[in-house]
Amino acid sequence: xxxxxxxxxxxxxxxxxxxxxxxxxxxxxxxxxxxxxxxxxxxxxxxxxxxxxxxxxxxxxxxxxxxxxxxxxxxxxxxxxxxxxxxxxxxxxxxxxxxxxxxxxxxxxxxxxxxxxxxxxxxxxxxxxxxxxxxxxxxxxxxxxxxxxxxxxxxxxxxxxxxxxxxxxxxxxxxxxxxxxxxxxxxxxxxxxxxxxxxxxxxxxxxxxxxxxxxxxxxxxxxxxxxxxxxxxxxxxxxxxxxxxxxxxxxxxxxxxxxxxxxxxxxxxxxxxxxxxxxxxxxxxxxxxxxxxxxxxxxxxxxxxxxxxxxxxxxxxxxxxxxxxxxxxxxxxxxxxxxxxxxxxxxxxxxxxxxxxxxxxxxxxxxxxxxxxxxxxxxxxxxxxxxxxxxxxxxxxxxxxxxxxxxxxxxxxxxxxxxxxxxxxxxxxxxxxxxx
Numbered sequence: 098x099x100x101x102x103x104x105x106x107x108x109x110x111x112x113x114x115x116x117x118x119x120x121x122x123x124x125x126x127x128x129x130x131x132x133x134x135x136x137x138x139x140x141x142x143x144x145x146x147x148x149x150x151x152x153x154x155x156x157x158x159x160x161x162x163x164x165x166x167x168x169x170x171x172x173x174x175x176x177x178x179x180x181x182x183x184x185x186x187x188x189x190x191x192x193x194x195x196x197x198x199x200x201x202x203x204x205x206x207x208x209x210x211x212x213x214x215x216x217x218x219x220x221x222x223x224x225x226x227x228x229x230x231x232x233x234x235x236x237x238x239x240x241x242x243x244x245x246x247x248x249x250x251x252x253x254x255x256x257x258x259x260x261x262x263x264x265x266x267x268x269x270x271x272x273x274x275x276x277x278x279x280x281x282x283x284x285x286x287x288x289x290x291x292x293x294x295x296x297x298x299x300x301x302x303x304x305x306x307x308x309x310x311x312x313x314x315x316x317x318x319x320x321x322x323x324x325x326x327x328x329x330x331x332x333x334x335x336x337x338x339x340x341x342x343x344x345x346x347x348x349x350x351x352x353x354x355x356x357x358x359x360x361x362x363x364x365x366x367x368x369x370x371x372x373x374x375x376x377x378x379x380x381x382x383x384x385x386x387x388x389x390x391x392x393x394x395x396x397x398x399x400x401x402x403x404x405x406x407x408x409x410x411x412x413x414x415x416x417x418x419x420x421x422x423x424x425x426x427x428x429x430x431x432x433x434x435x436x437x438x439x440x441x442x443x444x445x446x447x448x449x450x451x452x453x454x455x456x457x458x459x460x461x462x463x464x465x466x467x468x469x470x471x472x473x474x475x476x477x478x479x480x481x482x483x484x485x486x487x488x489x490x491x492x493x494x495x496x497x498x499x500x501x502x503x504x505x506x507x508x509x510x511x512x513x514x515x516x517x518x519x520x521x522x523x524x525x526x527x528x529x530x531x532x533x
Contacts (some may be wrong), residue, residue: 129152162177196211229243259300322423324412355412
């Protein structure tokens, strides 16, 4: 009866000897014992770690593998390690189920699953902040904002904590601010040279100093929620009746990781044309070549003798980042005039000169008109001098004569009175002499 043993050795896990005599039969796979000492802990802010020990009484011929998944039977994993971790916001209860088996075959029956859960911090759910979100601005600093919970005092003092793999410990954000109904905080977060840095996440927790509100958590992947700074337009130029735009990309980004929107407003049509640019490259002899971190785009069919105003904004693309929804602010506008009379193919045109002419010429014309009006007024006075008013002249003359006449009349009355008084005195003297 040696053939059953040989067959068992040949097929390993499918057949085994049945104790001799009469032949062998297929035996069911034995169920492995469950893992032991399953425990859970939290590191940093949102790193949940489960650990366990191998099952007791496992066969020495069994190469143990561990099957684990979360409560919703997602993220299934089979690995030989007795440890599993995950970054997850601790806003809800999360459970892990673990079992053991002797191979990586999922069809093999594992041991009884052992479950271990971790619950979020205690507190009133209505007191926790809402709409907690963070944006990584220009790969240089992160800005987080949130709304207060419903059951929260207006004078609540919030505190934000953050951690990522480049930090040795949890840090507290110091720059707390308020914008309207939103509270927020910003902290420095500079991209490092480590190629795997952007594959990490930033763990966020917001709570109050008094411990009266329930803490809120968030995990921000560094490949999403990235908002670049606006680009800087360096040059506008016409060449062969086309408008060429050259700009400098925001720092910390390379052009292949950005998507552009170029808006051109025309003064004649009073409309704007929008161009979405995936690859910003153009050939223009007027632009400096091989300039680092610059891009260029050609706007076709520009109308002559019009003022064209250009502005640009950018966002990340999915070639380098997961999120492509956050546009930067618009760049500062730059204008250029396409004067057809001054245009000659292949000749470089200075946009600054055209803008200067457009601004200075009206000022010169206005000044010339003012000078001309002043000159015409002076010329009118010379050619047509003002005619004197006869009535005024006669009034002045007769007014002086009446004053003199009045003066002489007053003088005659005074002289007459004096003479009469003198005659009376003489008469009295004569009468006195006669009586004597």
